[in-house]
Amino acid sequence: MAIIHIDGNEFIANTQHNLLQTCLEGGLDLPYFCWHPALGSVGACRQCAVKQFANPDDKTGRIVMACMTPAVEGTRISIADPEARKFRASVIEWMMTNHPHDCPVCEEGGECHLQDMTVMTGHTYRRYRFTKRTHKNQYLGPFIRHEMNRCIACYRCVRFYKDYAGGSDLNVQGAHNNIYFGRDEDGVLENEFSGNLVEICPTGVFTDKTLSSAYKRKWDLRSVPSVCVHCGVGCNTCVSEHGGQIRRILNRFNGKVNGYFLCDRGRFGYEFANAPHRLNASAIRDSSMIARPAEQAEILEEIAKQFDGSGSVIGIGSPRASLEANFALRALVGADSFYSGVSVQDAICLEAIVNILSSGTIKTATLQDAETADAILILGEDVTNTAPRLALALRQTLHARATTSAAQLKIAPWQDTAIRSAASNTRGTFFIASPAATHLDDVAAEVYRAAPDDIARLGFAICYQLDNSLPSVDGLSADIQAIAARIARALQTAKHPLIVAGCQLGSSPILNAAAAVAQALNHGDRTPNLMLAVPECNSLGLALMKDGSIEDAFAAAANGASTTVIVLENDLYRRAPRQAVDIFFNNITNLIALDHVSTKTTSEANFVLPCTNFSECEGTLVNNEGRAQRSFQAVIPKDDVQPGWLWLHKIAKITGRNASADWKFCDDVARTIAATLPIFAEICKAAPSGDFRIAGSRIRSEPHRYSGRTAVDAAWTMHEPKAAVQNGSPFSGTMEGYYGQMPAALIPFFWAPGWNSGQSLHKFQDEASGSLRGGDSGIRLLEPCASNTAKYPLYTIPAAFKREDSRWLVIPSQHIFGSEELSALAPSIAELCKLPYLSLNVEDAKILGAQPGSTLKVTFDSGQALLPILLAPELPSGVAAIGAGLPGTVEFSLPGWATILRAATEEATP
Amino acid sequence: MLSSIRTLWLTFLHLFHRSETVEYPEQMPYLAPRYRGRIVLSRDPDGAERCVSCYLCAVACPVSCISLQKTEDAGRWYPAYFRINFSRCIFCGFCEEACPTYAIQLTPDFEMSEYERHNLVYEKEDLLISGTGKYPEYSFYNVSGLAIPGKDKGEAEHERPPVDPRTLLP
Amino acid sequence: MNLLLFGLLNIIGILLALVIGAALLTWIERRLLGFWQDRRGPNRVGPFGSLQVVADMIKILFKQDWIPPFADRYVFVLAPAVVMVAGLLGFAVIPVTPSIGIAGNWNIGVLFFLAMASLSVYSVVLAGWASNSKYSLLGGMRAAAQMVTYEVFMGLSLIGVVMLSGSFNLTDIVRAQRNIWFIIPQFIGFIVFLMAGIAETHRLPFDLPEGENELGAGFHTEYSGMKFGMFFIGEYIGILLTAAMITVLFFGGWEGPFLPPILWFMLKLSVFVIFFILLRAALPRPRYDQLMSYGWKVLLPLSLLNVVITGAVMLASGPAG
Incomplete structure (x- = not known):
């Protein structure tokens, strides 16, 4: 800490920070463009000029760039100095010489950092009378719109895209005044984090195409804090709504989770909520299975008739439904008749994860920990596609290591260029063991390709290398032993090693091996972390509530007499082979399905109840680190749509089951959960409750400039409808209420006077990149057990993988776009979804006589499919991969053994 | 007291003054060209809608009586709908001030009484006029950097042709 | 029989003239x-806009007759009737001419007038109270305080006149002014009565009970339709009554040369009615505390002084007569 003087006032500064950060942290307004808290400083834009004085007697001073000057004890600077002011105004004026007259037709307008900075420096009138430079635009895919004329050459886009996110197809081209940021040629941006360009770009060069198609300016968007539902990481988002339709998702900073960035699936996947698959109306199907719409009262009455007590009732929960909805179902059908709705493979993995997390002594990493880990081992997970934001965090490992080594040379962590060049010389200690290529391979020091069981064996072999008292792995080749030794040595040199694994391969030995490696590293001053990826947004929450899988429900239905089944937000056809689900549906008498999108399951249901999606109700989700986080209601649902827990509670009321509970709001359910299930005792702390008020006011979720209030509905009614009162919500849902410093879990959108863009975030932080004021949102339910003795998980070393002659082990290959059920319904994401395929390595393809472009017949026990081949040279021999969740492939349970043949038509025409 | 009496007397004398009343509607008042009356949406000199749906009029409106939705056609921004609720409008002219394209203009017409309130809700079709209004020359897309049909990048006023990013020549 | 018929005609004639006059006054005032x-004022309906009254009447009759659910229903309805009745009854003692007038020759005419003037206060107080709303109640309270204040020296200001004429009979009072209008010997009394008259009818500048800029519409905030109309007309009847009393008490009533007595009376009456309207056009409203202190600290001593001086002069000028 140091004391510095800004315009005669004393400020306390972190000596690890530069002056620009210090000024912003002190609440002062200093314009900037190229600096970004996550990207550091390069001093490119010359916008943050301040006057620095050598000592109190120095009246002349010299102009320095605040972002490139360290905050050292006794620094004297002036922001208000006339010369510095003039300098900054000139810089803006130069930038504006080429900036097009586009603000009215620019999606960035109203939340544009360039607009804010122009106003802040006072530049108002264009004096430059000559011509403007122009550029051609490029097509960059369904997410991002490119409008290159608006560029001010701050380099933030390429610094994020290439340096931070590891992309290779967005470059800076040209020279001097011809500089151009784009691809070599038109085409979809390849990186999974391209959506962040929208927020990174200080002006309107990169804008959100999905917003543009239903465009509203920031001041017309009602926003609430939410949690992403498209993977298990639980990134915090701001959901913006207008007229009952989600318009966009923005990142909501959470220092412990997603920081400044989101993946494209999380940012653009929201469109599923507006897609035609949306369920809006209740429906009843009689024996002829023809659906007819039904009123709420009628359908509840009909359902009540099914509960006459003659048959049993079972409920199937969902890893993509909130804790509250799952619990309401559990309360309705009883804890014993409540079944987890996950696949067998997921159930095995989740059980292992719950064991590891709830009994282990190793801390589960936050994403922040992952970003600063100095050695990383990934076992068997394609993180980029299963938990994308985690992959972005892991990618920073080189940077983290370089920052540490730079610190020894007294180079500050914000010196981006210096640290990047230091990082380019390190290979880092990043190891990946996976069956197929991953997008992190480029930063890995070593990559090991093997079948799932061999990956687990590698993990145990590393354990043995770390601690020879542990059982050794038999039958390892010398090569693999050497790899294990290298990895073990590298992990031992690290202070904060991180072991990553996940559920992708459906293998609990891999998870146990990962936990064992972390445990073996846990001594001395080393603090290893563990990060176990889970498939869906509430997988862990559901697993903590109920173990087992969907098969348990199938078994129960097969044994029981006429059964009524309630399925909550779950498409069973994605969880088990089609045959099994069909048999299940034949075994039962009634199927009641609650969902917000129409699925194959809802089309089989006798009663379809439309429930809310993540944007239409409050709900608590538990992410893969065990962090319970609350999302809030952005869209007021139409028609019959109600939260899942409310439907279930109404059924409970009308049938007299669980009659003691009286739930009005989501908070009531959460309180009951906390009181009933000890593991969830803390969940009410995930966010302030619905009666939270600041100075007697709710928090307003609309900006104070919200427009069109008296006209938007005037076409159909002259009586301006009252704002829907959101009882039980800390948000007013209107432009009235409090907006200022508020708890992190309740920040609906980021705005501060003079800072209309998302850059206003720093007004809510005590220090750049630090937590939001009052602590980041969410509460961790699982903390490691404090124990000095090493606690190893289940230590069963699997046998080595043996390839079979006629059968292949088919593993699921995850895709960021397409593998996740909901986001795949979003039109822009659907555009990027892969078509179904089967990938094999070259030798295996040769054995089958398949050429690129051939079609193969894959036969599982549960069914078969014709799939085109995709050659994947890195796949181990005897292992094939199918794109998980892609249409036509969802009905197999993966991984599994299958025979593969060339399709008959192919054989006929060789 | 005296001043009160004087006031009474002076007021009484007004009995013999000329009345200031204008006998509307027999006698029409003079309305200046910049009188703030009924709002219209004007068109470009080439006949296309001037409104680019930038939302500035809506946000400037102190009574929030303007609502619109942007849509896009071949690079041009349009309002998909544009609604002014004249039963709320206070004719302050802020929308005209805010309009960056001279699209929204107030006109010297105030005779728009209706027996039904909903007849005061004007949609885009009711607001659009066929001319350019007070600014005959101006066309926003001629000065904006956006490419539209018939005007590619670099063809607007004061623009150089698009740069070639592949050249390193000075 | 003839006498009875004449009496009835008198009553009906005066009632009609009063009500129609009050209604016309709304137009005349505007x-x-x-x-x-x-x-120009209202000039569209009928010749010179004179049918505006009819238009207003039709409008007011067809307005929704709304009694707020929170009001005290019976009192709420009663209040506007009281003001009409009190105003009309007060006119009974006015001798328009020796022959026209209902009870002009009544020996307690002045007292009856004072009684009726006091009665009209009830109307305002009851209306304010029964409305059961804040503005109305405040208006009613203001009215009560104002009336109590001005009532006192309204009576006192007339003592001088009664002393000079030696009678409470208004006809006698008029006859006593055959030589000299009482405005001259009773100038102070006239001023005080004028002020009190304005205050009693709560006309501008003393219309604080309905001061719209702070009380909405004061005691009649909650009134609409014909009930409001009765307050409205009641106010004009009050004006007519006060103007008639001033005419009778200080300006010699029907007395005058050349013209028939009825015309003289009308002429004098009109001058004061117009004067009342002029007051409204010209003068601003005082603050409430100014109104009260003006009443108690200036007008009351003044009226007492008037009684003393009148008495002294009468004593000095010889035995009463």
């Missing part, structure tokens, strides 16, 4: 205010 403000 036109006059218009002229004094360099406007």
Whole structure:
């Protein structure tokens, strides 16, 4: 800490920070463009000029760039100095010489950092009378719109895209005044984090195409804090709504989770909520299975008739439904008749994860920990596609290591260029063991390709290398032993090693091996972390509530007499082979399905109840680190749509089951959960409750400039409808209420006077990149057990993988776009979804006589499919991969053994 | 007291003054060209809608009586709908001030009484006029950097042709 | 029989004249205010806009007759009736001419007038109270305080007149002014009575019970339709009554040369009615505390002084007579 003087006032500064950060942290307004808290400083834009004085007697001073000057004890600077002011105004004026007259037709307008900075420096009138430079635009895919004329050459886009996110197809081209940021040629941006360009770009060069198609300016968007539902990481988002339709998702900073960035699936996947698959109306199907719409009262009455007590009732929960909805179902059908709705493979993995997390002594990493880990081992997970934001965090490992080594040379962590060049010389200690290529391979020091069981064996072999008292792995080749030794040595040199694994391969030995490696590293001053990826947004929450899988429900239905089944937000056809689900549906008498999108399951249901999606109700989700986080209601649902827990509670009321509970709001359910299930005792702390008020006011979720209030509905009614009162919500849902410093879990959108863009975030932080004021949102339910003795998980070393002659082990290959059920319904994401395929390595393809472009017949026990081949040279021999969740492939349970043949038509025409 | 009496007397004398009343509607008042009356949406000199749906009029409106939705056609921004609720409008002219394209203009017409309130809700079709209004020359897309049909990048006023990013020549 | 018929005609004639006159006054007032403000006033309906009254009447009769659910229903309905009745009854003692007038020759005419004037206060107080709303109640309270204040020296200001004429009989009072109008010997009394008269009818500048800029519409905030109309007409009847009393008490009533007595009475009456309207056009409203202190600290001593001086002069000028 140091004391510095800004315009005669004393400020306390972190000596690890530069002056620009210090000024912003002190609440002062200093314009900037190229600096970004996550990207550091390069001093490119010359916008943050301040006057620095050598000592109190120095009246002349010299102009320095605040972002490139360290905050050292006794620094004297002036922001208000006339010369510095003039300098900054000139810089803006130069930038504006080429900036097009586009603000009215620019999606960035109203939340544009360039607009804010122009106003802040006072530049108002264009004096430059000559011509403007122009550029051609490029097509960059369904997410991002490119409008290159608006560029001010701050380099933030390429610094994020290439340096931070590891992309290779967005470059800076040209020279001097011809500089151009784009691809070599038109085409979809390849990186999974391209959506962040929208927020990174200080002006309107990169804008959100999905917003543009239903465009509203920031001041017309009602926003609430939410949690992403498209993977298990639980990134915090701001959901913006207008007229009952989600318009966009923005990142909501959470220092412990997603920081400044989101993946494209999380940012653009929201469109599923507006897609035609949306369920809006209740429906009843009689024996002829023809659906007819039904009123709420009628359908509840009909359902009540099914509960006459003659048959049993079972409920199937969902890893993509909130804790509250799952619990309401559990309360309705009883804890014993409540079944987890996950696949067998997921159930095995989740059980292992719950064991590891709830009994282990190793801390589960936050994403922040992952970003600063100095050695990383990934076992068997394609993180980029299963938990994308985690992959972005892991990618920073080189940077983290370089920052540490730079610190020894007294180079500050914000010196981006210096640290990047230091990082380019390190290979880092990043190891990946996976069956197929991953997008992190480029930063890995070593990559090991093997079948799932061999990956687990590698993990145990590393354990043995770390601690020879542990059982050794038999039958390892010398090569693999050497790899294990290298990895073990590298992990031992690290202070904060991180072991990553996940559920992708459906293998609990891999998870146990990962936990064992972390445990073996846990001594001395080393603090290893563990990060176990889970498939869906509430997988862990559901697993903590109920173990087992969907098969348990199938078994129960097969044994029981006429059964009524309630399925909550779950498409069973994605969880088990089609045959099994069909048999299940034949075994039962009634199927009641609650969902917000129409699925194959809802089309089989006798009663379809439309429930809310993540944007239409409050709900608590538990992410893969065990962090319970609350999302809030952005869209007021139409028609019959109600939260899942409310439907279930109404059924409970009308049938007299669980009659003691009286739930009005989501908070009531959460309180009951906390009181009933000890593991969830803390969940009410995930966010302030619905009666939270600041100075007697709710928090307003609309900006104070919200427009069109008296006209938007005037076409159909002259009586301006009252704002829907959101009882039980800390948000007013209107432009009235409090907006200022508020708890992190309740920040609906980021705005501060003079800072209309998302850059206003720093007004809510005590220090750049630090937590939001009052602590980041969410509460961790699982903390490691404090124990000095090493606690190893289940230590069963699997046998080595043996390839079979006629059968292949088919593993699921995850895709960021397409593998996740909901986001795949979003039109822009659907555009990027892969078509179904089967990938094999070259030798295996040769054995089958398949050429690129051939079609193969894959036969599982549960069914078969014709799939085109995709050659994947890195796949181990005897292992094939199918794109998980892609249409036509969802009905197999993966991984599994299958025979593969060339399709008959192919054989006929060789 | 005296001043009160004087006031009474002076007021009484007004009995013999000329009345200031204008006998509307027999006698029409003079309305200046910049009188703030009924709002219209004007068109470009080439006949296309001037409104680019930038939302500035809506946000400037102190009574929030303007609502619109942007849509896009071949690079041009349009309002998909544009609604002014004249039963709320206070004719302050802020929308005209805010309009960056001279699209929204107030006109010297105030005779728009209706027996039904909903007849005061004007949609885009009711607001659009066929001319350019007070600014005959101006066309926003001629000065904006956006490419539209018939005007590619670099063809607007004061623009150089698009740069070639592949050249390193000075 | 003839006498009875004549009496009935008198009653009906005066009642009709009063009600129609009061109604016409609404139009006259608006036109006059218009002229004094360099406007035209209502001039569209009928000749010179005179049918405006009819239009207003039709409108007011067809307005929804709304009684707020929170109001005290019976009192709420009663209140506007009281003001009409009290105003009309007060006119009974006015001798328009020796022959026209209902009870002009009544020996307690002045006292009856004072009684009726006091009665009209009830109307305002009851209306304010029964409305059961804040503005109305405040208006009613203001009215009560104002009335109590001005009632006192309204009576006192007339003592001088009664002393000079030696009678409470208004006809006698008029006859006593055959030589000299009482405005001259009773100038102070006239001023005090004028002030009190304005205050009693709560006309501008003393219309604080309905001061719209702070009380909405004061005691009649909650009134609409014909009930409001009765307050409205009641106020004009009050004006007519006060103007008639001033005419009778200080300006010799029907007495005058050349013209028939009825015309003289009308002429004098009109001058004061117009004067009342002029007051409204010209003068601003005082603060409430100013109104009260003016009443108690200036007008009350003044009226007492008037009694003393009148008495002294009468004593000095010889035995009463």
